[in-house]
Amino acid sequence: MASLIYPAKPQPGDRVAVVSPSAGLPGLFPQVYELGLRRLREEYGLEPVEYPTTRIMGADPRDRARDLTEAFADPDIAAVLATVGGDDLITVTPHLDDEVLRANPKPYFGYSDNTNLLNHLHRLGIVSYHGGSVLVHLGRPGVLHPLTADSLRAALFTAGWYDLTPAAEWGDEPRDWHDPGSLADEPAMFPGAGWRWQGPATVVEGRTWGGNLEVLHWLLAADRVAPAASLVGSILLIETSEELPPAVEVYRMLRNLGERGLLAGFPAALVGRAKAWDFGRRLTPTEKVDYAQDQRAAVTRAFAEYQPDAVLVFDVDLGHTDPQLIIPYGGEVRIDAVSRRISVRY
Template identity: 60%
Template structure:
């Protein structure tokens, strides 16, 4: 891990962007959002997507997926890399990665959820990645890319510099089925967002960002893949939970375990994504969604009171498994201005 993480050069319209499936090869199961995302990259973002042997291969081995990542990063004609989706076994891919090859060919990588594994790996190499904007979920969104997501992604992809995150006025929760073409013909239903929840907003914190999906970080800790806690001192932690909808009890226990590891007290500021609160398996109504999110917020604050009582926290931020979704730099600069209620990132 280097002391000065590097922002890789930005792609330009007309460049080639690698489309990879380091976790679950979602395009092999659900081609409709994948094809829509590819078309939007070409027509709306001016980038030429390049697929690899395992992009749509459902039974690809970890070594095969790692080989595709090596090919994507080593190809001098490819200027950015984007994951199709997340998954649940990217932790098995990381041991196959060639750190020297990737350090020698740094490129912006976009993905979240299971891609926390790869984002952390890049961070260890001193390369800034981008938590967010997977092809099938954000680029393959029904009807259109959400305007807030679009603005954030374009800034992260093409322009860089500082970017102030914007609270969403509404959020989409109830989803359509990806195998149904009718899903993509209409705007997703939305409900009013409750805004960001600020806790101890009495300071301004600026530091290097680290974190990702809480469940994946918990697995990484079990596999002893996390850096020593002290190396994160002064950084900004960001966390989010997945479509598996962990209970408030599970969220507290995972955070408690990270606290016992000495991690939570290293971060003077913590950002927590708005919890996804609906799936086909758990079709909560509006009251149930609100209750689930409130219980998760309480679990997070309970853990912080125990392990990081002085930390400034912002909950229900539009990051991770939420719609719209804002891109967060992984290993980049984040400024949390409590008195002004502003979050600014550096892309």
């Protein structure tokens, strides 16, 4: 695998870019966005700098790419944070100035559709950060979830090893952003049952690659994934979105990664807790349990066929559920299946 560099970290008091390369949802939900900005200032001591397309829905991909390029080029910007995900960042990355990004590496935080940019930076040799959303997590109703807050703080400001912690409680039923009054109320939370481990009792170390599984499939179709040989030894990072893909599609997407030669090269995978509820699909508690179980079975089946010796860790809080742990993308991870411990190097 090609070497990747960790960009220099911001310090409290620094200016950080706040961008919407996927969707300009801050323009539709300003109350949530402003809460996120306030917490960025008050909780982390960082000064957000908004770019022209941050609040614009449907902004031209070239304009969004310009904002990203300028954020990386500006010597006064210490990190870049995405406001939220979306569904068309794949149209933005071709317009980026890669020479500017290479010459000015900075920590980039985002997930979901931001998998497009995380993968792009990975191919440029830059470590980025899977997780962090100004709207979803910094704008969380009630208070910041302590696991999210601590993980984000460590990822922003520190460079050492950090032990991930299983969530004692978790949620996937957010408050309705259309109701400003809902920001005062904590979202519904459910008891956590810890991580689920499968595979050999061994210790695996490597650099991560992956992201949102649906977006990875788009990237494969667009031929924007590095050759399988260059990713051998990587630890696969996968999670699914609020679109709740059925288990058969999760299996098929992973099967296709297997046919590409990718799965056989991954000695381990961190699998995000499956989001199993959305406003358009309000599954019952029993249906949610069944959905998550079916998804775990689909992942298990694919790995059994293409990489049966892999260590699999399920229900890690790294995707579309609450809390959210930050994972360095292209950064180092240690999975200890003996002591059942996961550590990441920020």
